[in-house]
Structures are given as C-alpha cells and as structure tokens.
C-alpha cells in the first residue's frame with residue numbers, strides 16, 4: 302500500500318520487532334531446530350481438546366462474564382488456598398485474562414501514571430518495558446548478572462524514590478532459570494512496607510521448578526499479597542500457549558482498577574476454554590507432576606550438550622537453559638545466535654535482548670520444552686561447535 306506522506310508518531314521509539322519472531326523466522330528459513338521461542342513442541346492433554354470441543358458443541362460460544370467464568374475462578378481460589386495458603390474471593394479478586402501478557406499490560410495500565418517509576422530486574426521478559434512506556438511511566442532497570450542472577454536488595458532499596466509505584470518480579474525466571482528464595486520475598490516485603498508501592502509478580506512458571514525447590518509466591522506472604530498482582534498462565538501449565546489464557550489474583554481494591562481497564566480493552570476472555578480449564582483443574586496431578594516432567598527435559602538437554610564447550614548456567618526453574626559460550630567465541634551473542642541458526646541448525650535467543658542496554662554476557666537461552674528427540678538432535682549439533 303502507498304503510505305508516502307503519512308507521518309505516524311511512534312509511541313514506542315527504539316522498540317524493535319520481538320526477537321522471538323525474528324529468531325523463529327530465521328529458524329524456519331534455515332530449517333533449524335527452534336529452541337528459541339518458549340513453547341512446547343508436543344501437544345496438550347488430549348482430554349483438554351475433547352473438553353473444549355464438547356463445550357463448543359454445547360453452545361458455550363458467547364461472551365463469558367467480564368471477570369471470568371465463576372466455577373473456574375472458584376477452582377483457582379481453592380488451588381491458591383491449597384498451594385499458597387491464600388484466600389482470594391473468586392467473585393471480586395480473581396480475573397481471567399487473555400494470557401499473562403495481557404494481564405501484565407492491564408496491570409501496568411491500571412497502576413502506572415505518567416512519570417511513575419517502575420523497578421524491573423533485567424534480564425526481563427520483553428513485554429514489561431513497552432507496557433510501562435505506553436503508559437508514560439519510567440522503567441528503572443536493575444541489572445542481574447550471570448551465573449546466579451542474584452538480587453542485591455540493599456541496592457534495590459537505594460533505587461526506591463517517592464515516585465516508585467511498582468516493582469515487577471518474575472520467579473521462576475525467564476530467561477535465566479533463577480528462582481526467588483524465601484529471603485528474597487522477605488527483603489521485597491520490607492522494601493514495600495509503609496510505602497505506596499505495588500508488586501506485579503509474574504509467576505507463569507509456578508509449576509516448573511526443579512531439584513525439590515519450593516516456588517515462592519507472593520500469595521504465600523500476606524503482607525506482600527495485600528499489595529500484589531499475581532499473574533499466572535494456563536498456557537504454560539497445560540502446554541496451550543497458543544490459546545492465550547491466564548489470570549490475575551489481587552485484592553479487591555486493586556482488582557477493581559484492573560477490571561476498569563480490562564472491561565474496555567477486552568471485556569472477557571475466551572468462553573469454551575474457560576469451561577474446559579474448569580474441568581481439567583480437577584486433575585491436580587497434571588500440574589503437580591510438571592516439575593519432574595520438565596526436570597527430565599532439562600537433564601536430557603544438559604546431558605546432550607555435555608561434550609560441548611558451552612558452560613551451563615544453573616537452571617532452577619522455568620523451561621530455559623542458559624549457556625555461557627565465552628570459551629567458544631568472542632562474537633556478540635546476537636551474531637552467534639544467528640550464526641548457530643544458519644550454520645549449525647539450532648536457534649536460540651541471545652540474552653542481551655532482555656537488557657534495555659543490550660548487555661552482552663556471552664550467554665544464549667535455549668528452550669527445552671521440546672521432545673526428547675528434538676533435544677538430543679539439538680545437543681548433537683551444539684557439540685559440533
């Protein structure tokens with residue numbers, strides 16, 4: 302289409318096309334194994350497909366209630382109480398959204414005003430900064446370094462000002478695979494105490510945590526929970542990332558604000574999926590077994606790259622294994638990720654893209670939510686470099 306003479310003032314200067322689309326397109330072009338984008342290459346439980354089909358045939362195809370299907374929210378409330386000892390009112394404190402990404406966008410839109418400061422820990426999932434900028438907030442970046450990506454809370458405390466409105470945390474963490482400890486939660490709680498600071502806790506990998514470590518949810522800490530939006534994703538838990546379904550737990554006062562935005566941005570999430578998830582949530586074993594399911598995949602991938610010169614970064618949760626390649630090459634991580642895709646046939650994500658200033662620690666992120674055959678084949682190729 303002819304668009305010369307049209308001037309569109311971008312609201313997101315400096316924000317590039319998502320690296321996930323770029324690397325996936327490159328992987329497809331070169332027929333490479335795609336360990337770049339974070340999605341499973343295996344199907345969801347067949348029962349879930351049968352349930353969605355059943356509810357579609359039953360006519361559950363019109364708008365769901367704005368905040369979500371109540372029986373689903375009741376199941377979520379019961380789960381949060383059982384796992385995290387937290388009581389959320391299904392009617393007023395739980396909202397079903399179109400994936401965690403939408404939830405994050407809505408929360409930031411509801412809470413962040415012009416010039417409000419938002420503390421984010423980098424490397425960070427790539428949807429946080431654009432949402433902050435669209436709402437004219439000011440991201441305040443806190444740099445975490447490999448191999449442990451540990452947070453120095455004394456330094457975080459020094460970043461807090463009267464303008465700090467929100468702190469975004471993510472545990473288990475994408476891309477690093479690090480997880481919060483109880484001490485991290487206590488330190489966060491101390492920082493927000495007696496201040497008008499809210500927390501957005503991105504817990505989409507709550508059920509993917511390894512070596513017997515316990516997931517630390519804001520929901521388990523009453524003093525944190527009362528000022529937190531906790532964000533979850535059905536996509537991650539049920540291998541249905543393409544359905545874009547998630548939910549938010551937050552006290553009523555905060556949920557009210559979130560829903561003001563949600564009502565006009567979306568109104569309600571997908572109906573037949575909500576009915577299906579309601580039923581499949583009865584099978585607790587599915588999510589309780591998820592950690593061991595993915596731990597086997599992590600270990601298989603680590604085994605497959607054992608003979609290589611890559612140095613694994615400890616992965617305690619989520620489905621990404623970061624590899625330090627400093628013994629292999631001095632190239633920038635983006636360059637190497639592209640070269641590995643084209644020449645070796647394995648696509649990954651350069652972790653510099655998760656830092657606003659593109660810090661390059663010579664680390665690539667590989668998604669291991671893949672079949673054993675895919676992981677073994679990728680390992681063989683990576684051993685060749």
Ligand SMILES: Cc1ncc(COP(=O)(O)O)c(C=O)c1O
Pocket residue numbers: 339399400401402403426471474475503505533534535536537542545546547
């Ligand atoms: C840390 C993190 N948060 C949120 C999301 C988005 O979840 P959803 O697919 O439910 O939008 C992802 C997906 O990759 C993620 O890694």
